[in-house]
Amino acid sequence: MGWLQLLFLHPVSLYQGAAFPFALLFNYLCSMDSFSTPARHLFLLAGGGALAWAAMGSFAVLIFIPAVCAVVLISSVGPQEVHRWTFFVQMSWQTLCHLGLHYTEYYLQEPPSTRFCITLSSLMLLTQRITSLSLDICEGKVEASGPRSRSSFSEHLRKALPYFSYLLFFPALLGGPLCSFQRFQARVRGSSPPCPRRSFWALTWRGLQILGLECLLVVTRRVVSAGAGLADCRQLQCIYVMWSTAGLFKLTYYFHWLLDDSLLCAAGFGSESGKSPGEEGYIPDADIWTLETTHRISLFTRKWNQSTARWLRRLVFQQGRAWPLLQTFTFSAWWHGLHPGQVFGFLCWAVMVEADYLIHTFANLFIRSWPMWLLYRTLTWAHTQLIIAYIMLAVQVRSPSSLWLLCNSYNSVFPMVYCILLFLLAKRKHKLN
DSSP: OHHHHHHHTOTHHHHHHHHHHHHHHHHHHTTSTTSOHHHHHHHHHHHHHHHHHHHHGGGGHHHHHHHHHHHHHHHHSOHHHHHHHHHHHHHHHHHHHHHHHHIIIIISOOOOOHHHHHHHHHHHHHHHHHHHHHHHHHTTSSOOOOTTOOOOHHHHHHHHHHHHHHHHOGGGTSSOSOOOHHHHHHHHHSOSOSOHHHHHHHHHHHHHHHHHHHHHHHHHHHHHHHSOOTTTOOTTHHHHHHHHHHHHHHHHHHHHHHHHHHHHHHTTOSSGGGOOTTOOOOOOSOOHHHHHHOOOHHHHHHHTTHHHHHHHIIIIITTOSSSHHHHHHHHHHHHHTOOHHHHHHHHHHHHHHHHHHHHHHHHHHHOOSHHHHHHHHHHHHHHHHHHHHHHHHHHHOOSHHHHHHHHTSGGGHHHHHHHHHHHHHHHHHHHHO
16 A cells, blocks of 8 residues: 555655645736736746746646647747647656556556655646647647747747746646636636635635645545455445545545645636636546435546536547447546556446446336435445445555455455346347337
8 A cells, every 4th residue: 555655654645735825926916907918928927837847846847848848839839730739749758657657556566756746747738738728729729830830939928838838837736626728718818806705805815714624534544544454354344444545535636636626716717707617617536425325336436526527528428429428437546647556446437337227227218206316325325435435445546456355355345236236237228228
């Protein structure tokens, strides 16, 4: 469970916290007319460069190189081809970096550098922004100069500054919900949020949530560390081990998502004032209430890391002609690094979502009484939480031996039940059709 320790000792939260004063300073400067739009872009870009160098050290070059390549492609390739080229170059670069991690972990049998892991996480977020921007250009939502523009070098740099600033701006460099280029531009060109008091109370409420999650993290971490692991548990005890360990993972994700969301809001990128016409409103990544109360795996999937889920839906699901759900989860495994546990976990997740659709469709047809519906909701909620815990552990474990321990435990009963129901209900649906 080396990756488990790495996740909790991850210093990203420290760097995000250190960036808060600069986010508040940017928000304050935006209220001043003397703080021009190019100066705002330069402030965000300089902050991103400084934060990258502080958090990643020399590995920051792995972030700067694809950002420069993406801007060059946006400025030199036509709107219809820009997405294909940027997607190919960025995913190739990210895959090479992930292969470096594979080489360190599996071949050299050495723990990876913490700075390198931070770089890979930031690189994945950069992939989101690059592909989101290229899709916007391809769909005509954003105008790019293109290859026909004949301008001086300084003019090209001036036009490229918003792109560089968007790809590397410091509030979203290490985390946070995906911010579209239109929202980014609207915020940079606009003034400060219209209601500072409302922003203050919103940040205060997020701060209290972060503090509460930190307390829960401390308690849960002690409980998990004091108990048995997957290698030591026996029979039904393994179910408790899986559930408690997955709970620790979820609390850690909630903590980081709220912190990242607070940083974006402190800089003014989370307010509705940055919303452009026709664009979906700002949605934070963590909808904790829905995630912890839903009895549907499909709803949990849409609400888990919401901005990434929307990005995957736009990038893969809506473009896929055959088996779009399977394509989406396969790409998600690729984007995350293609570790054995990730491949198994995301493919299992795809099957569970497909089963979830069929199970609840038939349940809505045949369950009529209120007591039966309440029992059904309770059982499916518990089953959903246990399946998600199973998937989460599969995705997080790094060694094939740890993955085998999980698959060989009693925990595999829960996804197996949904697989059997998927087979039976799909067969029945085929007969009814």
